[in-house]
Amino acid sequence: MKAKDVPQEDSILEGHRRACYALDDSGHYTVVPSRGWEVEKIVNGIANADLREELEQVRQRALAGQASPLEYHMQRRQMTPALLAANTGIWSWRVRRHLRPSIFPALKPAVLARYAAALRVTVEELTRVPTQPE
Amino acid sequence: MTAAFPHRHAAHCESGTIATLLRTRGLDLSEPLVFGIGGGLYFIHVPFVKLGGLPLTAYRIMPRAIIKNLTRRLGIRMHYERFRDADAGMRRLDELLARGVPVGLQSNIYWLTYFPIDMRFQYNGHNMVAYGKRDNDYLISDPVTDVTVTCPADDLKRARFARGGPFPPRGLLYYPEAIPARPQLAPAALAATRKLCKDMLDTPIPILGVRGIRYLANKVENWPAKLGEKRARANVAHVIRMQEEIGTGGAGFRFLYAAFLQEAAGLLNRPALQDISRQLTEVGDRWREFAVLGAQLCKGKESSASVYPRLAQLLRQCADDEQRVFTDLRAAL
Numbered sequence: 139m140k141a142k143d144v145p146q147e148d149s150i151l152e153g154h155r156r157a158c159y160a161l162d163d164s165g166h167y168t169v170v171p172s173r174g175w176e177v178e179k180i181v182n183g184i185a186n187a188d189l190r191e192e193l194e195q196v197r198q199r200a201l202a203g204q205a206s207p208l209e210y211h212m213q214r215r216q217m218t219p220a221l222l223a224a225n226t227g228i229w230s231w232r233v234r235r236h237l238r239p240s241i242f243p244a245l246k247p248a249v250l251a252r253y254a255a256a257l258r259v260t261v262e263e264l265t266r267v268p269t270q271p272e
Numbered sequence: 273m274t275a276a277f278p279h280r281h282a283a284h285c286e287s288g289t290i291a292t293l294l295r296t297r298g299l300d301l302s303e304p305l306v307f308g309i310g311g312g313l314y315f316i317h318v319p320f321v322k323l324g325g326l327p328l329t330a331y332r333i334m335p336r337a338i339i340k341n342l343t344r345r346l347g348i349r350m351h352y353e354r355f356r357d358a359d360a361g362m363r364r365l366d367e368l369l370a371r372g373v374p375v376g377l378q379s380n381i382y383w384l385t386y387f388p389i390d391m392r393f394q395y396n397g398h399n400m401v402a403y404g405k406r407d408n409d410y411l412i413s414d415p416v417t418d419v420t421v422t423c424p425a426d427d428l429k430r431a432r433f434a435r436g437g438p439f440p441p442r443g444l445l446y447y448p449e450a451i452p453a454r455p456q457l458a459p460a461a462l463a464a465t466r467k468l469c470k471d472m473l474d475t476p477i478p479i480l481g482v483r484g485i486r487y488l489a490n491k492v493e494n495w496p497a498k499l500g501e502k503r504a505r506a507n508v509a510h511v512i513r514m515q516e517e518i519g520t521g522g523a524g525f526r527f528l529y530a531a532f533l534q535e536a537a538g539l540l541n542r543p544a545l546q547d548i549s550r551q552l553t554e555v556g557d558r559w560r561e562f563a564v565l566g567a568q569l570c571k572g573k574e575s576s577a578s579v580y581p582r583l584a585q586l587l588r589q590c591a592d593d594e595q596r597v598f599t600d601l602r603a604a605l
Contacts, residue, residue: 139522139557152388155418156519157281159304159527161553167304167531169281171418177567178517184509184570185324186390216324216382216394224436258430 141170149174150182189216190271200267206242210267211257225256277374277403279413279420283521283528286338287312288415289376289399294348296374296403299451303415305539308532309345309457310338311464313525314471315594316480317488324393326510329488331524335397335439336378339446345460349450354442358433361443362425366405368447374403374413378441380434386414386421391517396439402428416519461536462605469602472594482595489587493580501576508566508583516563523556523563530556533601544604548597555593562586 141160155171162168196213199205212222219237223230228249235241236249247261254264278295280303282288287307294301307313314333321328332338343350355361368375381387381398402423404411409422423431432443472481479487488511495504514524521528533549536542562583569579 139527139553139560144522150388150390150517154388155281157283157416157418157521159283159521159531165550167527167534167549169283169303171281175516177512177563180567180571181509181512181563182390182517184506185513188506221394221436224440225434 141168144170144172145175145177146173147176147179149176149179194271197267197271200239201269203239206237206239207265207267208242208253209237211253211259211264212237214272215257217257222253222256226252228252277411277413277420280415281418282415284312284332284338284519284525285399285414285416286310286335286397287528289401290339290342292401292413292415293374293376293446293448294451297448297451299348299455301457302531302535304528304531305457305461305535306342307338307525307528308536309460309464310342311468311471312338313468313529314481315484315524317484317491318479319491323395323510326507327491329511329514331515331520331526339376339399341464342460343448345463346455346457347452348448348455350446351449352444352446354444355433356442358429358443361432361445362429365402365410365445368445369402369405369410373447374401376400376446377402377428377432378439378444379428379431380437380441381431383427383430383434384414384423385427386412386417386423394434394437396434396437396441398431458539461539465536465601466605469598469605472598473602482591482598485587485591485594489584489591492587493584496576496580504580505570505576509570512563512566512570515559523559526552526556526559540605542604545601548601548604551593551597551600555590555597558586558590558593562590 139160141162144158144160151174155173157169158172159167160170193213196205196210200207200210219233220230223233236245250261250264254261257264280292282291282303284307287303287310291301291303291306312332314330316330318328353364365375377400379398379400380394380396382392382394400412400414402410403413408425410425410428412421412423414421432441434441475481475483495507499507530549530552533545533552537545565579565583565586569576
């Protein structure tokens, strides 16, 4: 790739620039900052669209009472039950149990506080899901 | 020192971080040289290890191996510390920064809010340099950002002490303890290059090195039938993200390694490496073609049935070309 061919397209970088290695006019490699590449935007978009779609499904299920708000906030942080367990120090089987909409409302404040801290939300936020997609 | 930290923009977080740490201690090596001597290049496709439900594909070696290889080959002694307790880990960082020691940190990229939101995911293998603290913000020289950034203390604490998943950082911090006055660059570069040729060409395991690229080609061809169109696209997108998005300098580190070969040509006094660098650049351009075609598929521009065989064909060409490049490279050493 030549330096002049390094893509400078609108992408996901939000004004950041990424270092690309490319050849200058004399054929030497040099670092060329790139504003972004459409290819990146497309493939990143696929991954993030999937995440958003999953999150929205959880939100809908939570509003319908079929999922707990905890599951929504876990998903929002791109976590799995195993990851949430590791980050709260609560056993995995307990986390999975706490995710059930029938169990979640009965959780003690101390347990809620641990989940809230690990997910960086307030306890108040943790017990609700947004009425609109974020 | 906070006003004029010698930040340098790099393609890859690990090579950039160790290069920055060494530079602040008076050993100024380019990122390509660090990447080459650290043996950073590789290829691996592991269908049975999943990241976010997608098969692991990497164009480089394991996290932290670049730092380990580089420091071992150059005789640099590193200091590593991990922490059981997050507060103790933050206090220790503050202490080092107060003494003016720039510190390398391993972190989970999801919690680093100075990155664009769409690039943040639960991944524990990010590296950067902390070089100071102002009020409640850390001053960070993150090699993959073009300028220095600041990071709120709570972000950094979460990033350093994220638990679970592969390679949990456990607060890892590191800095060079002793650097030889005249590190032997040429023998180190030679040893690293020989090792890479061996790893790329001679592996008995079909998912590694050049064989791994062919293995991926076969998989790609079968994805639509096996997984359905949507999952197949997601898999292709994931491979391309690993190749381009995560900070590779372009073409899955192939351009970065070609830059190393240019530098090594002079260092080792082997002019033939210039030509091999040129060949590897061409392979890199082909990897970029693969990315472009894959992205067109993801965007729905291409009628999909015909695209997967073409993607596989490009991958097989990349494999054949890399086989030739590394065979020539070995002969030239």
